Amino acid sequence: MSEAFGFRTFGGPEVQEFFDRPDPVPSPAEVLVRVTAAGVNPLDFKLRSGALPGFYGERPFPQVMGAEAAGVVLAVGSEVEGLAVGDAVFGMAYTGAGAYARTTLLLGSHTARKPEGLRDDWAATIPVAATSALDAVDQLDLPEGTTVLINGVGGGVGIATAQVARDRGLNVIGTGGPTKRALAEAVGVTFVDYTEGPVVPRLRDLAPDGVDGLVDLVGGASLRTVAPLVREPKYIVSVTDGTVTELGGEMVRRRAARADLERAAALMVEGRLDPHVVRTYPLARSAEALALLEDGHAVGKIVIDMTE
Numbered sequence: 001m002s003e004a005f006g007f008r009t010f011g012g013p014e015v016q017e018f019f020d021r022p023d024p025v026p027s028p029a030e031v032l033v034r035v036t037a038a039g040v041n042p043l044d045f046k047l048r049s050g051a052l053p054g055f056y057g058e059r060p061f062p063q064v065m066g067a068e069a070a071g072v073v074l075a076v077g078s079e080v081e082g083l084a085v086g087d088a089v090f091g092m093a094y095t096g097a098g099a100y101a102r103t104t105l106l107l108g109s110h111t112a113r114k115p116e117g118l119r120d121d122w123a124a125t126i127p128v129a130a131t132s133a134l135d136a137v138d139q140l141d142l143p144e145g146t147t148v149l150i151n152g153v154g155g156g157v158g159i160a161t162a163q164v165a166r167d168r169g170l171n172v173i174g175t176g177g178p179t180k181r182a183l184a185e186a187v188g189v190t191f192v193d194y195t196e197g198p199v200v201p202r203l204r205d206l207a208p209d210g211v212d213g214l215v216d217l218v219g220g221a222s223l224r225t226v227a228p229l230v231r232e233p234k235y236i237v238s239v240t241d242g243t244v245t246e247l248g249g250e251m252v253r254r255r256a257a258r259a260d261l262e263r264a265a266a267l268m269v270e271g272r273l274d275p276h277v278v279r280t281y282p283l284a285r286s287a288e289a290l291a292l293l294e295d296g297h298a299v300g301k302i303v304i305d306m307t308e
């Protein structure tokens with residue numbers, strides 16, 4: 001039995017609790033890992049709230065939170081290639097076993113060996129946030145010297161997207177709240193604080209002819225406010241709001257298979273991508289970690305460090 005953090009019914013933070021569970025048994029496609037670090041994502045509280053029923057198919061309660069982890073392989077499913085017991089890895093807890101736990105299951109095809117020199121708390125942010133950033137920038141495929149607007153630049157995906165875009169030679173304008181300015185500017189973003197009044201006139205001042213592309217991490221009314229600034233609507237990619245298609249844009253096409261994870265890890269090792277893990281919490285303080293993100297104003301990434 002080992003400790004896990006999750007919920008027995010859908011609801012708000014009040015339904016979260018710790019419980020013990022037996023080590024999950026890997027299917028032929030999975031690996032069992034001892035978790036060293038787990039990324040904290042909005043997906044975790046969206047699943048807890050019941051807003052995404054069927055996301056992992058039929059899943060019994062209690063459910064464990066967390067979709068991405070770094071760890072050490074304890075057992076390998078019969079069909080998993082290229083991973084062995086004892087490997088330090090990171091990957092998607094895609095099958096719903098949860099990552100806020102001492103042990104979990106990762107999908108072998110969506111799990112990679114952790115390169116030498118990559119910290120566990122950084123590796124644990126790759127499967128959801130860093131690969132989303134790569135996917136969004138790849139999908140736009142804008143030429144060097146063009147300008148991309150990142151709506152919601154200061155959060156986990158936004159700060160990674162800004163760095164990937166800058167690394168490709170793009171000019172980056174980003175929107176966010178006041179606590180995001182310093183970090184956004186530090187990674188080369190021209191920052192517009194959406195709490196200081198309407199954003200569109202200030203964005204128009206920065207890009208009088210409009211922007212070449214938009215990566216949206218906020219959705220809803222905020223997406224609709226900034227979308228008209230994009231010269232060609234097909235260059236709008238939302239990571240969060242499927243109604244982006246009504247504006248002529250696209251939802252991000254996600255890829256987080258082993259090769260994608262390895263690509264993001266290489267960028268981190270080469271010093272080209274820093275996930276800006278601003279806070280780590282021990283498993284015992286998972287509720288605080290989630291509350292910080294659920295409040296909607298977390299700066300950078302939050303990670304649960306199982307070694308704390």
Ligand SMILES: NC(=O)c1ccc[n+]([C@@H]2O[C@H](COP(=O)([O-])OP(=O)(O)OC[C@H]3O[C@@H](n4cnc5c(N)ncnc54)[C@H](OP(=O)(O)O)[C@@H]3O)[C@@H](O)[C@H]2O)c1
Nearest residue numbers: 042132152154155156157158175176177217222240296297
């Ligand atoms: N499709 C996928 O596979 C996938 C993968 C990863 C994430 N996502 C989704 O993408 C979204 C972003 O994820 P994340 O991890 O980056 O979340 P996050 O860390 O919470 O970042 C979202 C950011 O948007 C800012 N924001 C809120 N309202 C805004 C507004 N009106 N204008 C500009 N900025 C605003 C927030 O804080 P401030 O207001 O303080 O600036 C926050 O920094 C979430 O909805 C998540 O579920 C989807």
